[in-house]
Amino acid sequence: MASDIPAGSLAEVRGRLAQAAVDGGKYSMMLGVGGGLAALGAILAGLNLTGENAERVWHLIHVNWIYFTGLTFGSLALSAVHKVVNAKWSGVILRFAQANVLFLPVVWVFFLLLMTVGYEPVWGHMHEELHTLPHGKEVWLSHPVMFGRLFLSLALMSWFGWKIVRTDIAADAFLSKGKVDAGRRAKWEALAGDYDHSAAAQEALTGRQIISGCLYVVVYALGMTCIAFDGMMSLQPHWFSNLFGGWYFMGSFLGAHMLLNLMQMYGGNTLGISDLITGKQRHDLGKLCFGFTIFWTYLMWAQFQVIWYANLPEETGFVFARLYGDWLPVGQAVFLGMFVIPFFGFLGVEPKKTRPWAMLVATISLTALFTERYLMIVPTVSKGAAPQFGLPEIGPTALFLGLFLVMHALFARTYPIVSPRLAEITLKREIHHFAEEHYDATDEDEDYFHAPGTAKA
Numbered sequence: 145m146a147s148d149i150p151a152g153s154l155a156e157v158r159g160r161l162a163q164a165a166v167d168g169g170k171y172s173m174m175l176g177v178g179g180g181l182a183a184l185g186a187i188l189a190g191l192n193l194t195g196e197n198a199e200r201v202w203h204l205i206h207v208n209w210i211y212f213t214g215l216t217f218g219s220l221a222l223s224a225v226h227k228v229v230n231a232k233w234s235g236v237i238l239r240f241a242q243a244n245v246l247f248l249p250v251v252w253v254f255f256l257l258l259m260t261v262g263y264e265p266v267w268g269h270m271h272e273e274l275h276t277l278p279h280g281k282e283v284w285l286s287h288p289v290m291f292g293r294l295f296l297s298l299a300l301m302s303w304f305g306w307k308i309v310r311t312d313i314a315a316d317a318f319l320s321k322g323k324v325d326a327g328r329r330a331k332w333e334a335l336a337g338d339y340d341h342s343a344a345a346q347e348a349l350t351g352r353q354i355i356s357g358c359l360y361v362v363v364y365a366l367g368m369t370c371i372a373f374d375g376m377m378s379l380q381p382h383w384f385s386n387l388f389g390g391w392y393f394m395g396s397f398l399g400a401h402m403l404l405n406l407m408q409m410y411g412g413n414t415l416g417i418s419d420l421i422t423g424k425q426r427h428d429l430g431k432l433c434f435g436f437t438i439f440w441t442y443l444m445w446a447q448f449q450v451i452w453y454a455n456l457p458e459e460t461g462f463v464f465a466r467l468y469g470d471w472l473p474v475g476q477a478v479f480l481g482m483f484v485i486p487f488f489g490f491l492g493v494e495p496k497k498t499r500p501w502a503m504l505v506a507t508i509s510l511t512a513l514f515t516e517r518y519l520m521i522v523p524t525v526s527k528g529a530a531p532q533f534g535l536p537e538i539g540p541t542a543l544f545l546g547l548f549l550v551m552h553a554l555f556a557r558t559y560p561i562v563s564p565r566l567a568e569i570t571l572k573r574e575i576h577h578f579a580e581e582h583y584d585a586t587d588e589d590e591d592y593f594h595a596p597g598t599a600k601a
Contacts, residue, residue, distance in 0.1 A: 154568075154571065154572070154575075157420065157571065158564060158568060160416070160417065160420075161417065161420070161562055161564035161567050161568065162319060162320045162323055162564045163323055164415040164416065164417050164561070164562040164564075165316055165319075165320040165323075165560035165561060165562045165563070165564055166320055166323050166324045166325075166328075166560065167415050167416075167561070168553075168555075168556035168557035168558065168559075168561050169557060170414045170415060170556075171414060171552075171553040171556040171557060171561075172553075173414075174410070174414075174549050174550075174552065174553040174556075175549075175550060175553035175554070175557070177546075177549060178545075178546045178547065178548070178549025178550035178552075178553060179546065179550055180546065181542045181543070181545055181546030181549065182542070182543055182546030182547050182550060183546070184539075184542050184546070185538075185539050185540060185541065185542030185543025185544070185545070185546055186539075186543050187539070188535050188536075188538060188539030188542065188543075189201050189205070189536075189539035189540050189543055190539075191535075191539075192535060192536040192539060197535075197536040198265065199265045199525075199527070200526075200532065200536035200537060201536045201537075201539060201540060202258075202262045202265035202266055203265070203266065203521065203522055203525050203526060204536065204537045204539075204540040204541060205254065205257075205258065205262060205540045205544075206258060206262070206266045206375070206521060206525075207514075207517050207518050207521050207522065207540075208540050208541055208543075208544035209251070209254045209255065209258060209375075209544070210371070210375050210376065210517050210521065211513070211514050211517045211544075212247065212250075212251070212544050212548055213251050213255075213371065214368070214371075214392065214393070214395070214396030214399060214517075215244065215396060215399050215400060215403055215548075216244050216245070216247045216248060216251055217301050217305065217364060217367070217368060217393075217396065218393070218396035218397045218398075218399055218400035219241040219242070219244040219245075219400040219403065219404070220241075220242070220244070220245060220301070220305035220308065220309070220360065220364075221360065221361065221364045221393075221396075221397055221400065222241050222397065222400045222401065222404065223238060223241055223242050223305075223308055223309065223357075224304075224305070224308055224356070224357035224358075224360040224361050224364070225357070225361065226238055227308060227353040227354060227356070227357035228354055228357040228358055228361065230350075230354075232569050232570055232573050233424070233425060233428050233570060233573070234425065234428070234429070234566075234570065235563060235565075235566030235567045235568070235569045235570035235571075236408075236417070236420050236421050236425060236562070236566070236567040236570050236571070237404065237408040237411075237412075237421055237425060237429070238563065238566060239312075239316075239560065239561055239562055239563045239566075240404055240407040240408045240411050240561070241400060241403070241404045241407070242308075242309045242312065243407070243552050243555040243556060243559075243561060244400075244403070244548075244551075244552060244555075245305060245306055245309045245555070246551040246552065246554055246555040246558075247547070247548055247551045247552070248302050248305070248306065249551075250544075250547050250548075250551060251298065251302075252298065252302075255294065255295075255298060259287075259290075259291050259294070263287060265525075266379075266525060267287075267378070267379065269379075269525065270285070270378065270379065270381055273381050273382065274286070274381065276382075277381060277382070281381070285374075285378050285381055290374050290378070293370050293374065294370060294371065294374055294375075297363075297366065297367030297368075297370040297371065298367065300363040300367060301360070301363050301364055301367045301368075304356055304359050304360040304363055305360055307352075307356045308353055308356045308357060308360060311349055311352055311353055311356070312353070312563060312566075313335055313559050313560060314335055314336055314337055314339045314349075315336075315339055315341070315345075315346075315349055315563075315565055316560035316562075316563045316564060316565055317332040317333075317335035317336040317559075317560060318336035318339045318340070318341055319341065319564050319565055320332070320560055320564060321333055321336060328558075331558075335559070364393060365389075365390075365393060368389065368392055368393035368396065369389025369390070369392070369393065370389075371392070372388050372389045372391070372392035372393070373388065373389060375521075376388070376392070376517075376520045376521055379521065379524040379525055380462055380524045382458055383458065383459065383461065383462040385447055385451070385459075387443060387446060387447045388447070390443060391440075391443045391444065391447060394436070394439060394440060394443060395440050395443075395482075395513060395516065397436060398433070398436040398437060398439070398440050398509070398513070399509070399510055399513045401429065401432050401433045401436060402433055402486075402506040402509045402510050402513075403506070403510060404429065405429060405430075405433060405502055405503065405506040406503060406506050406507065406510075407552070408421055408429075409421075409499055409502075409503055411556075411561065411562075415561070415562065417562065420567065420571065420593065422574060422591055422592060422593050423497040423588070423590065423591030423592075424574060424591045424592055424593075425570070426496060426497045426499070426502065427493065427496050427497050427591065429496075430490050430495070430496025430497065430502060431490075431496065433486065433490055433496075433505075433506065433509070434486070434487070434490040434491070434496070437482070437483060437486040437487055437490070437509070438483075438487065440482060440483070441482070441483045441487075444482075444483075448463065451463055465523050465524075466519055466520075466523055469529075469530075470529060470530035470531060471519070471523055471530070471531060474515060474518070474519050474531055475519060477512065477515055478512050478515050478516045478519055480512070481508050481509060481511060481512020481513075481515065482509060482512040482513065482516060485505065485508050485509070485512075486505055486508070486509045489501070489504075489505035489508075490502075490505060497591070514541075518531075570593075571593045574592045574593040574594070575592075575593060575594055577592060578592040578593070578594045
């Protein structure tokens with residue numbers, strides 16, 4: 145419980161947070177598991193790339209690139225939104241979302257591979273159809289124009305996303321550099337730069353983050369729409385949906401919240417600060433997961449309903465192919481995992497606060513989101529009439545999952561994985577709200593950070 149903090153001293157807690165910021169070495173288990181998965185996935189993918197299943201491997205590389213790219217930029221969008229609105233409740237856990245920024249090099253490597261050696265297996269079938277399109281659309285979907293558009297989108301999102309995290313890191317490196325080991329001290333001093341924790345420096349930092357956050361939100365919406373259109377919708381160039389981009393980037397935003405649910409639980413236990421991630425914080429995060437689950441469903445229904453009542457053959461074919469025959473169970477699994485289970489799973493107050501249950505629901509939602517990306521891509525590019533998931537599909541999936549875990553762990557071992565500065569703001573506000581009884585009727589005394597022995601009557 146939040147009230148079980150040793151000595152009940154905020155000064156002692158401040159020291160714990162500063163130590164947790166430099167304890168990235170404790171992420172060795174995540175690093176090992178991720179490295180093992182990545183190695184296994186690389187071997188399986190490599191073996192199948194040389195045989196008759198090469199196209200299936202490239203298809204799943206593309207599915208995983210779409211999925212993990214969405215989670216990466218969605219996590220940065222989560223951070224940007226919190227900076228823009230000056231959110232104070234998430235200070236203890238926000239860095240666990242920002243840590244996914246280190247996956248950006250992997251995003252870029254596989255983007256270049258897909259646009260070169262992987263282009264024919266993924267987009268090659270589109271060539272014959274391009275000549276039947278209006279000239280403007282043919283040019284728009286051509287390989288060079290698509291590459292330039294995606295390159296610019298990724299570059300802008302990467303730049304502004306890293307800028308938000310880099311600014312935050314500077315302040316925390318300054319506060320924790322005295323506790324870091326000698327091997328990292330010089331790097332952390334360089335990260336801190338000229339930041340001195342003065343009022344002026346803090347005000348300048350906040351201003352830069354708000355500006356970067358506002359710019360990132362704009363380029364996120366535009367860039368992720370380009371990824372959705374070029375990475376999924378263009379695979380069937382005669383079909384289009386104006387809502388498809390919004391559905392993709394809001395689904396990724398939902399996935400980022402579900403992922404944060406998992407990473408904050410793992411990080412809290414690993415770093416020994418799980419008692420500082422209070423029931424109030426878990427409840428607030430759960431409410432966002434619940435709310436964006438409903439919003440994803442609204443976008444799905446808004447897209448489906450228009451196609452259904454218009455009943456135009458060029459529109460219904462895309463949906464019909466995914467909700468009939470062998471693909472119907474996959475579509476049903478997406479609906480259950482993306483809406484039904486998270487909706488009822490997070491419907492009450494206690495489920496949002498209960499760690500094992502929240503972890504289970506978040507895992508189901510993230511799995512369903514991956515299945516949704518699979519369903520959007522594979523029926524169009526696959527030569528088979530039914531879904532297949534064997535070694536050619538397991539290899540790329542294990543590779544990407546392993547690399548994602550490795551890069552998250554490497555962030556923790558390189559940069560401050562906790563922000564003592566932001567965490568202290570959160571905990572002080574909880575103390576204030578507890579003392580003044582400014583809290584929701586659904587929250588209890590133990591859901592707030594406070595000293596032992598101060599529970600309300």
